[in-house]
Amino acid sequence: MNDIVLHVADVDKSFGGLRALSNIDLQIEEGKTHAIIGPNGAGKSTLLNVCVGRIVPDSGAVIFNGKALTGRQPHEINQLGVARVFQTPEIFPDLSLLHNVMIPAFAKRDGAFTFNAWSGLVRESGIRAEAESVLEDIGLIEKKDLEAASLSRGDKRRLELAMGLVQHPRLLLLDEPTAGMSRHDTNRTIDLLKKIKERGMTKVIIEHDMHVVFSLADRISVLAQGRIIAEGTPEEVRNDPKVKEAYLGEAQ
Amino acid sequence: MNSNFLRNDMVLMAVFTLVVLTMPIWLAPIGAGYPDLLQKIAIYGIFAIGFNILFGLTGYLSFGHAAFLGVGSYAAVWTFKLFSMNVVPAILFGVIVAGLFALFIGYVSLRRSGIYFSILTLAFAQMSYNLAYSVLTPITNGETGLQLSQGDARVLDHALGIAQSGLPTPSFFGMEILGWSGFYVCAVALIIAFFFALRIFRSPFGMALKAIKSNQNRMNYTGFNTRPYTLAAFVVSGMYAGLAGSLLAVTDPLAGAERMQWTASGEVVLMTILGGAGTLLGPLLGAGIIKYFENIFSAYNERVLHDVFSGLPNGLEQIVVSFTSLFVGEGWQLTLGMLFMLVVIFLPGGVMEGFRRLTKLFRRDGPQSPAGAAQPAE
Numbered sequence: 001m002n003d004i005v006l007h008v009a010d011v012d013k014s015f016g017g018l019r020a021l022s023n024i025d026l027q028i029e030e031g032k033t034h035a036i037i038g039p040n041g042a043g044k045s046t047l048l049n050v051c052v053g054r055i056v057p058d059s060g061a062v063i064f065n066g067k068a069l070t071g072r073q074p075h076e077i078n079q080l081g082v083a084r085v086f087q088t089p090e091i092f093p094d095l096s097l098l099h100n101v102m103i104p105a106f107a108k109r110d111g112a113f114t115f116n117a118w119s120g121l122v123r124e125s126g127i128r129a130e131a132e133s134v135l136e137d138i139g140l141i142e143k144k145d146l147e148a149a150s151l152s153r154g155d156k157r158r159l160e161l162a163m164g165l166v167q168h169p170r171l172l173l174l175d176e177p178t179a180g181m182s183r184h185d186t187n188r189t190i191d192l193l194k195k196i197k198e199r200g201m202t203k204v205i206i207e208h209d210m211h212v213v214f215s216l217a218d219r220i221s222v223l224a225q226g227r228i229i230a231e232g233t234p235e236e237v238r239n240d241p242k243v244k245e246a247y248l249g250e251a252q
Numbered sequence: 253m254n255s256n257f258l259r260n261d262m263v264l265m266a267v268f269t270l271v272v273l274t275m276p277i278w279l280a281p282i283g284a285g286y287p288d289l290l291q292k293i294a295i296y297g298i299f300a301i302g303f304n305i306l307f308g309l310t311g312y313l314s315f316g317h318a319a320f321l322g323v324g325s326y327a328a329v330w331t332f333k334l335f336s337m338n339v340v341p342a343i344l345f346g347v348i349v350a351g352l353f354a355l356f357i358g359y360v361s362l363r364r365s366g367i368y369f370s371i372l373t374l375a376f377a378q379m380s381y382n383l384a385y386s387v388l389t390p391i392t393n394g395e396t397g398l399q400l401s402q403g404d405a406r407v408l409d410h411a412l413g414i415a416q417s418g419l420p421t422p423s424f425f426g427m428e429i430l431g432w433s434g435f436y437v438c439a440v441a442l443i444i445a446f447f448f449a450l451r452i453f454r455s456p457f458g459m460a461l462k463a464i465k466s467n468q469n470r471m472n473y474t475g476f477n478t479r480p481y482t483l484a485a486f487v488v489s490g491m492y493a494g495l496a497g498s499l500l501a502v503t504d505p506l507a508g509a510e511r512m513q514w515t516a517s518g519e520v521v522l523m524t525i526l527g528g529a530g531t532l533l534g535p536l537l538g539a540g541i542i543k544y545f546e547n548i549f550s551a552y553n554e555r556v557l558h559d560v561f562s563g564l565p566n567g568l569e570q571i572v573v574s575f576t577s578l579f580v581g582e583g584w585q586l587t588l589g590m591l592f593m594l595v596v597i598f599l600p601g602g603v604m605e606g607f608r609r610l611t612k613l614f615r616r617d618g619p620q621s622p623a624g625a626a627q628p629a630e
Binding site: 074086093095099108111116124163167 | 451455457459462463469470471472474477478480481488
């Protein structure tokens with residue numbers, strides 16, 4: 001068994017009377033792609049938000065690489081090596097695509113704050129080259145000088161993926177990376193994520209699209225009503241009667 | 253200038269320097285070729301350029317920047333009184349004190365963003381104004397304003413044996429700051445201030461500020477601690493205001509509390525938006541336009557208007573004069589308000605957006621040509 005990169009230990013979270021997460025225990029192995037699936041309202045996004053510090057759990061802890069993430073600021077969690085791609089594209093709409101990708105690369109290289117008001121952006125050829133190569137991978141290189149606001153929703157999502165990838169995070173959290181994409185773009189994204197997998201990046205993916213899940217995931221956890229009802233390889237999960245009842249059956 | 257500066261920017265800087273230093277020549281035909289007005293344009297240009305770093309780049313609208321202007325003025329006058337009539341220490345001291353003051357106010361105000369941030373800065377500035385006006389009279393000389401007097405210590409000047417009979421004038425290593433020399437001191441300060449702003453615009457730091465304006469939440473999840481960025485932007489813009497304030501004191505060694513009033517804070521917001529927030533040259537243009545028109549319009553009075561409209565029949569003349577007099581003299585702010593409304597409604601990007609639209613128009617018609625200083629700096 002590989003090292004555990006992320007350990008979600010006994011996490012509980014309630015909103016008012018609703019128990020969004022109960023006793024969630026999840027271990028993500030190094031280098032694996034771990035998918036979390038489940039019907040709407042199962043608590044998937046809440047779980048991801050707990051991992052990046054957006055939501056503080058009522059009890060339990062999230063441990064990344066031996067360090068507790070609970071209670072840390074979002075920027076600290078990112079600096080530890082956890083990058084997140086949001087469900088609704090969170091980009092810098094007023095900046096060019098190239099700058100959108102250069103910014104996370106700066107965060108990775110220079111840390112949470114650097115007062116480099118005197119150095120010229122033009123001299124940052126290393127960061128620029130890095131950003132351009134990721135844009136190349138993701139298929140947006142021809143649009144690099146456009147304003148990000150002008151992109152289609154699918155392109156925005158891919159741009160955000162590029163912003164995550166350029167940081168070479170130890171753990172990449174993807175919230176429905178292909179939602180709102182055309183079939184063609186979805187397949188392209190799957191190919192890209194497969195390519196990254198070969199480089200050994202650990203990923204957690206929340207996804208509705210079973211095609212995406214079964215083409216990418218090494219392990220799958222199934223969430224329903226705030227609980228993990230099944231976990232295993234894609235084959236095991238596919239054949240689990242409980243999963244069929246709770247989720248797959250419902251979809252058919 | 254080193255290799256990390258684009259050639260375009262070097263050209264921009266050279267053209268800018270030339271244009272600023274020749275202002276007395278090319279502004280003379282429109283009646284602005286005298287030092288009093290030109291130095292005001294340069295000083296408020298510096299103020300607006302600095303304000304733009306916070307508002308235009310970072311997206312934080314401060315309604316209290318006049319406080320830093322006032323603090324810079326007081327600090328400069330105190331330097332004149334205590335140490336030396338040389339303008340260099342006065343300017344340095346003004347900038348530093350304003351920077352420290354901005355550090356404190358920024359630290360507190362930047363706990364909030366949006367309208368709450370604006371309100372906090374406004375509250376701080378009004379507090380500073382009231383303190384300067386009453387409580388801190390020993391430091392600020394209250395209503396009368398802080399002035400030089402013959403009995404001032406001026407330890408450095410006395411130690412160096414520089415003595416002046418009568419009330420002393422600020423000087424630049426022996427050169428008296430009066431009239432045109434005053435303008436050139438301000439012009440050089442403006443050129444340096446513009447150069448710094450250009451460097452900030454073209455730096456990774458500047459890009460981070462733009463990104464904060466664009467999506468601060470994303471910046472946090474990208475690994476940036478945005479608080480120190482916004483605070484640094486706040487302090488830098490406070491120091492610009494301090495520079496402007498100390499230059500006001502250099503050209504006229506007197507500091508009054510009214511300089512800190514909210515109307516002065518509002519004015520720099522108008523200048524920045526009128527010229528084009530977030531652009532390099534816009535705020536300076538805005539400052540120039542407002543100061544120029546203030547000067548022209550407030551000089552008109554009813555007598556001048558009667559001269560202008562003397563060709564009209566008597567009854568009509570009376571009506572026209574009484575109507576137009578609403579917009580000139582004391583009422584020139586009405587003109588400013590209307591101008592501002594027109595710009596915000598039809599040209600939300602300010603004068604700079606107007607230039608951009610014009611260049612686009614020309615590009616469509618004729619061959620592509622570099623537009624020099626009018627080229628949008630963005």
